[in-house]
Amino acid sequence: MTTFAPLFVPDEIAAAVSDRAWLAAMLDAERALVRAEASAGVVPAHVAGAIAGRCDPKLYDAGALARAGRAAGNPAEPLVRAMREGLGAEAAGFAHWGATSQDILDTAAMLVAKRALRPIGAWLGEAAGECASLARAHRTTPIAGRTLLQQATPTTFGLKAAGWLLGLREAGALVEAVSARRLRAQLGGAVGSLAVLGAGGPEVARLYARQLELVEPLAPWHTERSALIELGAALATAAAACAKISGDVVLLAQTEVAEVREGAGGASSTMPHKRNPAVSVRTLACAAGARRHAATLVAGEPHEHERAAGAWQAEWPAITGALEGAGGAAAGARELLAGLEVDPARMRRNLDLTGGLVMAERVTYAAAGRVGLIEARRLVTAAAERSQGGVTFRQALAESDGLGLTPAELDAALDPAAGLESAAALVDRMLDGGESG
Amino acid sequence: MTTFAPLFVPDEIAAAVSDRAWLAAMLDAERALVRAEASAGVVPAHVAGAIAGRCDPKLYDAGALARAGRAAGNPAEPLVRAMREGLGAEAAGFAHWGATSQDILDTAAMLVAKRALRPIGAWLGEAAGECASLARAHRTTPIAGRTLLQQATPTTFGLKAAGWLLGLREAGALVEAVSARRLRAQLGGAVGSLAVLGAGGPEVARLYARQLELVEPLAPWHTERSALIELGAALATAAAACAKISGDVVLLAQTEVAEVREGAGGASSTMPHKRNPAVSVRTLACAAGARRHAATLVAGEPHEHERAAGAWQAEWPAITGALEGAGGAAAGARELLAGLEVDPARMRRNLDLTGGLVMAERVTYAAAGRVGLIEARRLVTAAAERSQGGVTFRQALAESDGLGLTPAELDAALDPAAGLESAAALVDRMLDGGESG
Amino acid sequence: MTTFAPLFVPDEIAAAVSDRAWLAAMLDAERALVRAEASAGVVPAHVAGAIAGRCDPKLYDAGALARAGRAAGNPAEPLVRAMREGLGAEAAGFAHWGATSQDILDTAAMLVAKRALRPIGAWLGEAAGECASLARAHRTTPIAGRTLLQQATPTTFGLKAAGWLLGLREAGALVEAVSARRLRAQLGGAVGSLAVLGAGGPEVARLYARQLELVEPLAPWHTERSALIELGAALATAAAACAKISGDVVLLAQTEVAEVREGAGGASSTMPHKRNPAVSVRTLACAAGARRHAATLVAGEPHEHERAAGAWQAEWPAITGALEGAGGAAAGARELLAGLEVDPARMRRNLDLTGGLVMAERVTYAAAGRVGLIEARRLVTAAAERSQGGVTFRQALAESDGLGLTPAELDAALDPAAGLESAAALVDRMLDGGESG
């Protein structure tokens, strides 16, 4: 099922957060529960099989359950009723034994997240691979470093790409860490005390988590939602890394800058010259969605007493929305990077737009070794002021008394392609990797 | 189509914000455009009919358009292509004449909002009607006024209900005002200059808006999004009014308070005594969703230049989400209020829980008329402290030297059902209405 | 007092939201209360003067009250204690008669907002005036219209400025409307029933509001916070209008675009060529702050029962923050616009960057009148494709069979400075004004 809004969710993610996926995850939780209870001797083995047999999404109508879930306040309650309807009295009694709706839905949410995080992690990794290739290929490609969107001093496109890489790697590491260490099974019963399961409760909870390949928490977390905060933070980090890249691409792809363009280039029907950065725009929109839903998870209201009245129910669309947004952003960043066309010649030409003034900092520091920074700055600034009209900046500098640079030194300082060793060294270090602090 | 998340959206709203509804609204915009252009003589009359005939949602597959819209960056572009495919060359050329995708989608968003606001406004009105009935019926029903969730001094349940009424009325007025005065047609062409339509542009824009029964803006608003801020504010106000009511009901329905309960009462399968405030909880969850999406609309990023790269696309799910949430909240509040069971006897009993101390403020002010507020407060506080153990607050007060109240005056001051005239007068005033400042 | 964070708040706003300003506003409320009560005969005239005499901010230490307010939960409670300490017993008893802390603080918040809105409204108006001048001066100055940050088709800088004007005017109108019609006095007593004032309550409330030049509400609004939602929406609208302008300026001021620059231009010590758009950046940062605080106001939690436990207290910094941010944004936009240097020649040159392709839409529509849009588009697209290398777009178009345009018509369609009548007409309409729908 596709939707107009959010329009840009990749199919894999749309499937992973669909009604059907939630239904399947709830049934996975019920199946794991009864198997754990059978292993622990709480439920007779002969009914466990029958109950597990009812844990097949094909037996249910997701839409009907959703409708029934409105009155019940959640979709787990009607699901359990529907499960029981297909079972004999004994088995029906043991289905969902000792559990509460929130156990099933929280566990399902974790499974849905885990399954959606898999492609997200993969896309982040592939996007990082593309960045690494760009960083390697453009390790010494000069480009204007820009601050406040003004040309400041040269850097390399490789360093830019390595910076993108770092963001993606941080995001990938967080997504991986949350997936492996924070997504937890939920089992607590009506008030989180596992009372119905008696002394065997903790053992059932352990087996249940193992079945589901989710983390076994120390205790039920019906009202302790820090795992969702960390899920939100990981997805926000992923979105931020992708937004950084696509934001830069949109700027670099401007008609007046034209240093990169998207390979697939969104065509415009009446403006054939436009090479719309459509993938970047889609990525930005998805990232914005991810950030706002992640912020909702991070800023969630406290849950009252043993189970909350409203705060819990409000989490579901935020989980889905944050996964959709981060999924769209990660898929977009990968697509964008894989097709990115880079124009080093244009980068070089743009460095000439200021008539050498973009090299002022470098000249200043070069001269500072001779005359001190204060004096060097004074002289360079004065030369910059004189360089209007027919006088070039180089001429004005050459005529500066006391700058202390030989013509060759001056030329070197004014060469945008020189002096980029530190950038290249940083690129190497970032490609070598290791986790950033 | 129902979904697990958001689960609680009423059918009317789900339909009004569905893919099909967006598609229909986009086609309404295209139809209005070609009719306006025909009226203005921009498009030949004989092709206008053919184009209008293509503006039928049944001719299109919403899912396929959505998928195609991913690459294009919006669903209007593939829709126009699909429209043209079914037309001869001349008509195909005049379809969507002079418009840009954002014209169609912004207009569709306004239409979707307008159509969803209709049931929302109606539900707010019906909920207000229920509040008015409660306010009238309980004009003098004493209930503990509670501040910081502590009993403070008596008020009436009627005043409480009238306060709910006021919130609903404010929300209704804002929803109405936004619907009538802020939802505007969009028509600007590629860069918002109406250039293709030449001198006739403004006239086409006027006719277009009139066709759609939307406001005619002074100029295109591709990047001037204040209408969405006001839409968000109105929906947030609606959500807040509904959340206030359902939040109070959840508190009043607590086992230990039990002054109201929901008629439909969410049943719990293994806890037959529970009368879960399920409708209130649903309303709170929807209101939380509405508030966060409304906040997104209110805090939207600026749109760059003539049309934005990302900020625009990020608005769609927020519009849909805010309408869904406000719709769920308004429908929930109405349902909740229509079935609310009120227990005046229990309200009265709860007023006795403090052994009369809840009347301390009233006694203090009664005595203040005789001995001044400072002295009265000193004496009443001292009496309150002495009223532990076997001594009642009334006895302790009666033994206070210098309080200056006769036994009859003391009894009157200690009667929770007395002295509620000001509350009743406020109720009357609020029922009489007039718009609040 | 200035602070590092938020750094960019103008002095006028910093003063208007300072501790001292809040203190003065609380005392204004107390003074108005006692005067209203004296007029209504609730408080003896001879003590009213004494109490009013204590309503002088110079008599109090704002810092000490703030510290004391932590334990009390609000600063009004210690203020009333401090007021009473300087009065005789009778007057002390009548100070703050019948009011609750929230009455004083809510009223103070409205006064603080009203006072801060005054300069904000003025700055918005002045910024609008600058935009109007720019729109008039550049009514026909061609500039590339840009969508998704790509050159799309020409528009005028005047139309761009008129769009900025419209946003500012909407914001100004909302700020004005909220200031005049939504900022309300608060008077309800402990539980919002005006019980202590008895039958005279409504009259006191009326006189109180009139004294303060605030709106008289229909009833106390201790828990009905829609006025804050509307305040938030107005401030967000102001911030959005200013962010739109400064965001566009940052983009237009890029080294590679260079169509405008800030007059005051932030200097960089080692990069003398940089003309940092420092005012725009400051404006953007302030606007971001305003939007987030406004979103907090819009998405505020419901207030429980008669007065809330937490939701109320959480509003204060959001009110202050939203005013600070909107104030900084409005002052910044005005400063920015007043000093803006516009370079029409560069705008014109940038229109040539695509070798005429930026005119493709115009050529297409010109030809469409002859050969239909579909065929025109096909031919123009083909010409655009052929126009790489030595062949210009004009040549390629001229060689197109069947485009149906004479050389003169082609030249006209390719002239970026022609065909901007609709833009100029829109500018006139927007300057004429009238309120936008």
Added chain:
Amino acid sequence: MTTFAPLFVPDEIAAAVSDRAWLAAMLDAERALVRAEASAGVVPAHVAGAIAGRCDPKLYDAGALARAGRAAGNPAEPLVRAMREGLGAEAAGFAHWGATSQDILDTAAMLVAKRALRPIGAWLGEAAGECASLARAHRTTPIAGRTLLQQATPTTFGLKAAGWLLGLREAGALVEAVSARRLRAQLGGAVGSLAVLGAGGPEVARLYARQLELVEPLAPWHTERSALIELGAALATAAAACAKISGDVVLLAQTEVAEVREGAGGASSTMPHKRNPAVSVRTLACAAGARRHAATLVAGEPHEHERAAGAWQAEWPAITGALEGAGGAAAGARELLAGLEVDPARMRRNLDLTGGLVMAERVTYAAAGRVGLIEARRLVTAAAERSQGGVTFRQALAESDGLGLTPAELDAALDPAAGLESAAALVDRMLDGGESG
């Protein structure tokens, strides 16, 4: 300096985030920079000492720097100017060598955060200690478990307190982890390439981070802001843990519930019976502030190119605000828990309010062992329905045919103080600790 809004920030935090603290942190960064450069041989040793001597906050006027920072766009630029003014030309030239303003401010932000996190971590730990004591003391104290604010089935107050403990421990662990592993030094120079420092750049960066006891990042992070997302997430987790506790306390302290009360109890001047949960309310308000600022950090806009135009500047108040809020919440939770008065007798009495119906789930599961869950539920529900009027729930159950429980078993199932072994076992496990999954 105290402020009215935010009012509830503890002195330690107010000091840690004050202008003076930011100033001191910026000077710490400058001092570490020059020392690192001296060690690396970049700056002559004889000027390093002079420069370090200028890194004393007492030499500067924070207010004047802030004012000057408005025009510059940040307070680091005027600070460097002021530093240089007090130095000879040679030393002046070497001050701030190779750094950019953002290096100094980002590093200062990390130092400010690190210093504020110290008391926050300590308070979280002390609050956790109080929770552990409560959990131990009330390991078997029966209390109604409440879901949707309705009594559901008994649990223990110890389990409730252990749940609070878990939340605080998660928060404490995150705060600790962020402080130790994510707060990083920033050094990159104008465009993040360390170009001025040449080959020695990485070594200077290493020494700089070590001096400051901050993490050494792999590369400059001018536009890679994931550390702020994680800081935000940690502070939100802290706020959530504190809000959970104070929210529960406000509910448990309601007049009608009265199971706990705050020791310090906010007094009300005219309502002596009120024991306002003032510390809880303050904690809730601070936590709400922390959550919203943390959400801002988590949802931050992408930073353009090498250094951002607006997104960076907008971070500062969010960092300060999140620390203030989390600090207020942590201090509040500790104060609240340290003084909490617990009333086990009232907890027990409240369990009798439903006439035994609160035990229905337990009776059902007890009977389910005999007759199956479906039949047991049917019988218990029927008994519950019959237990209105003079018939007690116990009587109705005793008269149920086929429930299969002996009178002794029935009594056991109906005893709220029995059957809490699983809760006690969970408490033990949680006290034993280990990190939660």
